[in-house]
Amino acid sequence: MSLTVLMNAGPWLSVPPPGYGGIENVIATLVPELRRLGVRVVLASVAASTLPADERFHVFDDGQFPALQRPYNQVCGVSQAHLGGVARLLRTRDDIDLVHDHVEAVGLATLAAMGPDAPPVLHTLHWDLAKHPELYGNLDGGDRLRVNGVSAAQLARAPRALREHSVGHVYLATPLAVGAAGRRPVGKGDHLVTLGRIYPGKGQDLAARIARTVGVPLVLAGPVGPYHRPEDLAAAGEEARQNPDVRFFYDEVAPHIDGDLVRWVGTVAGRERDDLVAGARAALFPLRWEEPGGTAVVEALALGTPVVATARGCLPELVEHGRTGLLADAEEELADLVLAAGLLDAAECRREAAARFTPAVMAEHYVGLYDAVRRLAAARHPQAA
Ligand code: UDP
Numbered sequence: 533m534s535l536t537v538l539m540n541a542g543p544w545l546s547v548p549p550p551g552y553g554g555i556e557n558v559i560a561t562l563v564p565e566l567r568r569l570g571v572r573v574v575l576a577s578v579a580a581s582t583l584p585a586d587e588r589f590h591v592f593d594d595g596q597f598p599a600l601q602r603p604y605n606q607v608c609g610v611s612q613a614h615l616g617g618v619a620r621l622l623r624t625r626d627d628i629d630l631v632h633d634h635v636e637a638v639g640l641a642t643l644a645a646m647g648p649d650a651p652p653v654l655h656t657l658h659w660d661l662a663k664h665p666e667l668y669g670n671l672d673g674g675d676r677l678r679v680n681g682v683s684a685a686q687l688a689r690a691p692r693a694l695r696e697h698s699v700g701h702v703y704l705a706t707p708l709a710v711g712a713a714g715r716r717p718v719g720k721g722d723h724l725v726t727l728g729r730i731y732p733g734k735g736q737d738l739a740a741r742i743a744r745t746v747g748v749p750l751v752l753a754g755p756v757g758p759y760h761r762p763e764d765l766a767a768a769g770e771e772a773r774q775n776p777d778v779r780f781f782y783d784e785v786a787p788h789i790d791g792d793l794v795r796w797v798g799t800v801a802g803r804e805r806d807d808l809v810a811g812a813r814a815a816l817f818p819l820r821w822e823e824p825g826g827t828a829v830v831e832a833l834a835l836g837t838p839v840v841a842t843a844r845g846c847l848p849e850l851v852e853h854g855r856t857g858l859l860a861d862a863e864e865e866l867a868d869l870v871l872a873a874g875l876l877d878a879a880e881c882r883r884e885a886a887a888r889f890t891p892a893v894m895a896e897h898y899v900g901l902y903d904a905v906r907r908l909a910a911a912r913h914p915q916a917a
Contacts, residue, residue, distance in 0.1 A: 534570055535902060538621075538628045538651075539563060539585070541577040542635040543614035545595040548583055551801035552729060552755050554704075554827045555634050555658050558894075559583070561705055565895030571902075574628065576618050591617040598758045601775050611635055615642040622650050630654065630902050637664050644673040652909035653677040654699070654901055660733075660824055660845075661690040668694040676909045680901055682825030683846030689822060699901050699908075703850070704825045705894035706885070708806065708834035713886035717836060717878055718810045723749040724870060725812040725837070727805070727828045730756045730781050730796075733821030735842075737780075738863055740788035742818065745867045750816070751808060752789075752796045756781045760799040810835040814857075814873035817841035818866055826850055833857075834885035836878035840869045856881045 539562075545553045548560035560583050563573050567586070575585035579593045591614045599607050615638050622628060633639040633655040643653045657679050661668060669691040673679075679694060681687035681701040690698070726739040736752050743750035757775035759765035765772060765781075772778045781796075788794050800808055809815060815832035817823070823845035830850060832839050839857030841847045851857035857876065858869040 534572055535629050535899075536572040536574065536586075536627055537566065537902065538574045538576055538589075538618070538631045540618055540631060540633040540635055540639055541575060541581070542639065543578055543592045543596045543610055544600065545578075545597050546580040546582070547575065547577050548581075549595075551760060551799040551805075554825070557706075557827060558658075558704055559634060561707055561891045562895055562898065565891045566899070569895060569899055571899065576614075576621070589617070589621055601758050611638045615639060618642075619646060619650070622646065630906060632656065632898070632902070634658065637667055640671070640673075640677075640679070641667060644671060644677050647674060647676065650676070652905045654898075654905045655679045656702075657681050657686065657690070657694075658825060660822055661686055661694065662822070665691060671697060673697050675911070678901075678905045678908065683849050685822065685846050685849060686824040699904050702894060702897045702901065703889060704827050704830055705889045705891045706827065706831045706834050707891055708831055709885040709888075709890045710892075711886070712834045712836070712882040713879075715836070715882060718807075720813060720874075720878070721811045723751055723812050724814055724816045724840075725751050725753065725809055725832075726816050726818075727800075727809060727831070728754045728817075729777070730754055730785060731777055732780050732784075733819065733823075735818035735820050735863075737784035737788070738818035738820070738866070739816050740785055740794045742816065742867050742870060743794050744788060746870055747793070748813070748870060749792075750794050751812075752785070752794070753798070753800045753805065753808060755799045756796075762796060762798050764798075806835060809837055812837050814838050814840045814870060814876075816866070816870065817847070818863055819844045819847070820863075821845070823847060830885060830889045833881040834889060836882045838873050838876035838878070838881055840866060840873050842866070852884070856884050 541559045545556045547556045549556040572586045574587040576589040579590045596610045631653045640655045671693045678699045679697045728734045757777045815837045819842045839851045843859035853859045
């Protein structure tokens with residue numbers, strides 16, 4: 533029996549994303565595999581999305597990510613408008629078997645509130661679950677709405693009401709893991725790389741300090757707030773400082789950037805990103821938050837680059853200390869680990885990614901969860917079967 537899934541990617545970025553975009557990358561990875569398995573996918577995104585799907589739905593033409601820099605009271609209507617459109621669509625259709633939702637907070641709230649007016653729902657939690665305690669702590673999705681996490685450590689932090697809706701966790705995948713075990717090794721440079729949006733939790737300031745302590749070059753890649761290129765940030769002037777991530781960059785990271793030992797290259801994409809990561813001695817993640825899913829961690833392994841990180845959030849689940857990376861309990865240990873990372877085997881990292889983090893592994897896991905969510909809904913509401 534074929535299954536029709538409404539994949540709700542939300543209004544923030546197109547799918548696949550133009551560069552940075554963790555959730556949109558996951559969706560761009562998942563949808564082709566689901567379709568290969570015979571699932572029909574209705575993609576609810578923005579019109580600019582180019583990912584092939586069986587049907588598309590949008591409210592906005594383009595990704596609304598830049599609007600996220602505006603104050604909450606000016607931006608909260610964006611995701612509500614998108615979800616309003618999705619809710620209206622669901623009310624007019626009886627051929628959608630399940631909604632797989634990825635929209636932070638408002639996706640969960642709207643679909644829970646729709647009750648039997650929506651098909652069964654699986655909402656993937658991509659975030660630190662210490663966020664939104666009011667919503668997560670009081671969630672009631674009845675028998676029709678379930679959630680999944682992206683690591684066991686992430687779900688362990690969830691409030692009880694949210695955990696009671698959980699059907700488990702699914703690790704994030706990357707297309708780079710396909711064939712990774714057999715890929716020819718690339719020549720390693722001496723540099724470290726820290727990939728991800730510039731954000732205190734991701735610890736780019738610590739990365740820069742470690743690089744300077746050990747005298748190893750560091751490349752920081754990723755956007756600062758909405759600014760993808762150093763020249764865009766510079767052109768934005770003082771006004772850009774309203775954004776907390778811009779302030780963090782200027783106050784804590786930029787003082788270490790000398791354009792030589794420590795560089796910020798802005799957002800990198802495609803081949804440039806892959807070469808930067810594959811050629812690195814290690815991917816450094818000096819986290820000071822509980823990283824929920826770690827797309828960039830999985831990508832580093834797939835590219836044969838060992839991970840050096842603080843043992844927080846999902847890191848101990850993704851990385852095996854001493855085999856595919858080195859994990860520290862305290863940030864003071866990271867400098868020594870960076871120096872030791874060169875002893876780890878790149879092929880072992882690629883093999884690990886090829887076994888655990890391929891799109892096919894992720895999609896099969898999700899199809900199993902779709903089935904579980906529908907069965908749980910049908911047990912109480914036989915007409916929903
Ligand atoms: N990314 C990218 N270019 C950059 C920085 C990040 O393509 O310059 C991608 C990265 O490869 C990953 C995603 O953006 O796929 C970030 O995901 P991650 O889970 O690391 O961060 P978060 O979603 O928490 O921002």
